[in-house]
Amino acid sequence: MARPKQLIPSYRKHRASGQAIVQIAGHTHYLGPHGTVASKRNYDRLIAEWLARDRQPESPPEERITVVALSARYLSFAKGYYQKNGRCTKVVPGIKAMLRYLRDWYGKEAAADFGPVALKAIRQRMVEDGLSRRYINDHVDRLKRMFKWAASEQLVPQMTYQALSTVDGLRRGKTEAHETAPILPVDEGVVDATLPFLSAVVNDMVQLQRFTGMRPAEVCALRPADVDRSSDVWVFTPESHKTEHHGRSRVIFIGPRGQEILQKYMLRAHNLECFRPCEATAEMREKRRARRKVPINRGNRPGTNRKTSPNRTPGDRYDTAAYRRAIHRACDRAFPHPTLGSRKALTTEEQVELQLWQSEHRWSPNQLRHAAATSIRKHFGLEAAQIVLGHASANVTQIYAERDLGKGIEVARAIG
Structure with a gap:
């Protein structure tokens, strides 16, 4: 049996000198006379610093660490820090996208020499690449x-970060970077036209989100164990939610229409998610089998033409990306291009035209939340919309809930 690896460097005696030593990352540290209180205190200090560096070797001098080395250290830290339920959050892909710009131009430069002028140069390159103003500002904030973090780890001088912090974000109307369109509520007629092209599982997810206004991540994570069914209005308390790191709670109320959708899902094991891609895939295959015209003893029998080791297999729960893709595929079938057919037979110009058409005729799960917020605000007021959506501030709710222009029209008719 192999000897287990020692995780913490040991306190040892150097016989030739009588000194206490500890070896960390291949470097020997002399601590003082072996067995003394002072040597043990030095040992504790060095081990604490090593653990604080996440078991990394001692940082090189500030002027020698390069931008690419700093980027690798920070990405390793981010993957461990920005985690939720054992998975990296959406922050990590954003950091990777920012680092690609940084390493491309300044990877071999000293990190301590990276200053405001270099940051503005990268920012201008993002503008020229067609990124939106808000996305560019997010990248700049990630870089800062x-x-x-590097200054707190003594990888760069503190003045390097202080200089970068003087660079402001791009202002609306003061830059060539384009503005992103606001997320608007999706029209109910558009949703109704899409529903027949969704699987039964995703159909139920969409309907539940329409009735409750919950976030896409919350409908994906819904489990029977998280739903209190002791009263006429069910209460769904997500195990994890978007603002839990701020110490806020999240409660979602489910009325009769939502309860009718969830009834059949409440019969499964309490710790299983209600909506599962594997069930949607099984339903799709069953429909294909029902439409089959070739006799079962002819051609490919069900299951024989599947890949032995597919790159992706249906999972046990939806994530927000898979949920969005399922809706987009249904939109493509519900609102096909009037003249263009299969993408494989199209020219490059026709493919661009088809992509533009599809982007204009697709809607996303977040728009269901905006639509629910607008409807609740119209019929029950801003405070009710704030409670249902779970916002700490009514100012946030106003971003989601479009104002009822009909009231302004009535006032104009009366006094205008």
Whole structure:
């Protein structure tokens, strides 16, 4: 049996000198006379610093660490820090996208020499690449946070971060970077036209989100164990939600229409998610089998033409990306291009035209939440919309809930 690896470097005696030593990352540290209180205190200090560096070797001098080395250290830290339920959050892909710009131009440069002028140069390159103003500002903020972390780890001088912090974000109307369109509520008629092209599982997810206004991540994570059914209005308390790191609670109320949808899902094991891609895939295959015209003893029998080791297999729960893709595929079938058919037979110009058509005729799960917020605000007021959506501030709710223009029209008719 192999000897287990020692995780913490040991406190040892150097016989030739009588000194206490500890070896960390291949470097020997002399601590003082062996067995003394002072040597043990030095040992504790060095081990604490090593653990604080996440078991990394001692940082090189500030002027020698390069941008690419700093980027690798920060990405390793981010993957461990920005985690939720054992998975990296959406922050990590954003950091990777920012680092690609940084390493491309300044990877071999000293991190301590990276200053405001270099940051503005990268920012201008993002503008020229067609990124939106808000996305560019997010990248700039991510870069500043990286250098703030580096200063706290003594990888760069503190003045490097302080200089970068003087660079402001791009202002609306003061830059060539384009503005992103606001997320608007999706029209109920558009949703109704899409529903027949969704699987039964995703159909139920869409309907439940329409009735409750919950976030896409919340409908994906819904489990029987999280739903209190002791009263006429069910109460769904997500195990994990978007703002839990701020110490806020999240409660979602489910009325009769939502309860009718969830009844059949409440019969499964309490710790299983209600909506599962594997069930939607099984339903799709069953429909294909029902439409089959070739006799079962002819051609490919069900299951024989599947890949032995597919790149992706249906999972046990939906994530927000898979939920969105399922809706987009249904939109493509519900609102096909009037003249263009299969993408494989199209020219490059026709493919661009088809992509533009599809982007204009697709809607996303977040728009269901906006539509629910607008409807609740119209019929029950802003405070009710704030409670249902779970916002700490009514100002946030106003972003989701479009104002009822009909009231302004009535006033104009009366006094205008």
